[in-house]
Amino acid sequence: MQAFLDGCAKSVLEGDADAAEKLAREALEKKYAPLDVIEKGFVRGIKEVGRLWEEGTLFLPELVMGAEAMKRAMAVLQPALAKAGSRPKSLGHVVIGTIEGDIHDIGKTLVATMLSANGFEITDLGADVPAAKFVDEAAAKGAGCIAISALLTTTMSGQKRVVEELKKRSLGGTVKVMVGGAPCSDEWAREIGADGYAGDAVAAVALAQRLVGARG
Ligand code: B1M
Numbered sequence: 001m002q003a004f005l006d007g008c009a010k011s012v013l014e015g016d017a018d019a020a021e022k023l024a025r026e027a028l029e030k031k032y033a034p035l036d037v038i039e040k041g042f043v044r045g046i047k048e049v050g051r052l053w054e055e056g057t058l059f060l061p062e063l064v065m066g067a068e069a070m071k072r073a074m075a076v077l078q079p080a081l082a083k084a085g086s087r088p089k090s091l092g093h094v095v096i097g098t099i100e101g102d103i104h105d106i107g108k109t110l111v112a113t114m115l116s117a118n119g120f121e122i123t124d125l126g127a128d129v130p131a132a133k134f135v136d137e138a139a140a141k142g143a144g145c146i147a148i149s150a151l152l153t154t155t156m157s158g159q160k161r162v163v164e165e166l167k168k169r170s171l172g173g174t175v176k177v178m179v180g181g182a183p184c185s186d187e188w189a190r191e192i193g194a195d196g197y198a199g200d201a202v203a204a205v206a207l208a209q210r211l212v213g214a215r216g
Contacts, residue, residue, distance in 0.1 A: 001032070008041025008073070013048050015065025017072040024076035034081040038074065038110065039200070046070045046106070070106055078109070082117045090121045092212035093143040095134055097125030098181075099158035104151035107181060107201075111147065114201040115208055131161035138166075138175050144212035147204065150181040159184070160192040167193075176211040180204060 004027070011019040020042065027037040049066035052058040058066075094115055098108045105127040112124045123137055134146050146166075150156040159179045166172045176195040179188065189197035195211055198204035 004030075004032070005037065005041040005044070008037060009045035009048065012042050012045025012066050012069045012073070015049075015062055015069050017065070017069040020069040020073040021076055024073040027077065028080055034077045034084060035114070035201070038077055038081070042070055042073045067106065074106065074109065078113045081113050084117060091119040091209065092145065093121040093123070093141050094145045094147050094208055094212070095123045095125065095138045095141060095143045096147040096149070097129035097134060098127035098149040098151070099155050099162075100128055100130045101158065102150055102152050102155040103127045104149070104181070107151070108149035111149065111180065111198075111201045111204045114205050115147070118205045118209075120208060120212075131158055131165050134162045135165045135169060135171065135175075139169070139171065143175060145176045145178060145208055147178045147180070147208070150179070150184060153183045156181070156183050156188065159188075159194065163193045178204065178207050178211060 004023070008020070008023050011023055024037070027034065046066055049058060049063060053063045096108060096112045096115070098105050108127065109124070112122050116122045123141055123143065125133060125137060134148065137143070138146050146162060148159045148162055150159055163172070163177055166175055166177065178196045178198060179194045180198045184197055186197045189195070196207045198207045
């Protein structure tokens with residue numbers, strides 16, 4: 001199994017989308033747990049790409065190719081992930097998206113899939129979403145929670161704007177806010193008045209259950 005996971009990480013590191021897709025299909029054939037293959041294989045690869053890019057060993061085209069490989073693998077694995085945990089009853093409605101100015105959507109989509117697989121109804125607004133749009137959608141859908149992803153230190157302040165927008169419309173407290181993404185933390189969530197922070201997709205499910213799951 002470890003050699004297989006190493007191969008998954010390598011396919012992303014080398015920006016080889018065909019290999020990544022092939023390995024994702026192989027994982028399904030071998031009945032490996034999709035979340036393990038994503039987190040311990042492909043995500044390890046994309047994190048290494050990010051690290052090498054930051055230290056100047058890789059360049060932007062290679063970062064883009066790594067992301068493409070990652071997305072091709074995710075496209076194969078995400079439906080299986082959603083099916084694996086599918087639950088008939090809705091635990092509550094979550095509006096999710098990546099904040100304005102930020103196009104990173106791989107982690108957000110993984111979180112959305114995991115929430116859906118665990119019984120939450122999801123409205124996924126995609127990436128580069130203005131603060132007001134989160135609030136508009138939550139109000140329109142009667143959502144109990146807004147989940148905001150931010151991967152850039154320059155965009156995370158947008159999460160605060162969502163909290164402020166909720167307060168402005170007297171929805172603060174009624175609609176819970178959870179934040180996530182690499183630059184975020186528990187401390188950041190507290191600082192901006194969000195209801196919680198989750199470090200990965202599994203933690204995001206637990207947090208959503210705590211914040212809104214009990215409401216039914
Ligand atoms: Co960019 N990028 N990128 N990038 N990128 C980072 C984030 C960076 C850390 C790389 C680095 O320097 N090492 C850096 C940010 C530095 C900073 O702000 N301090 C960076 C930069 C600078 C940039 C650009 C500015 C580069 C440029 O153009 N000069 C540019 C920004 C464009 C923009 O958004 N306006 C850019 C572009 C890109 C690509 C398009 C090439 C591509 C994104 C493709 C896509 O998403 N469609 C990309 C990628 C792939 C990365 C890295 C390498 C990987 C991100 C990823 O997909 N990780 C990233 C480095 C890194 O994160 N180590 C990097 C895998 C994913 C499963 O993990 O998203 O962390 P993650 O999600 C996790 C958790 O964080 C959590 O759960 C997920 C699953 O476990 N989580 C949540 C996420 N959202 C959550 C929400 C929740 C709860 C949990 O509830 C609300």
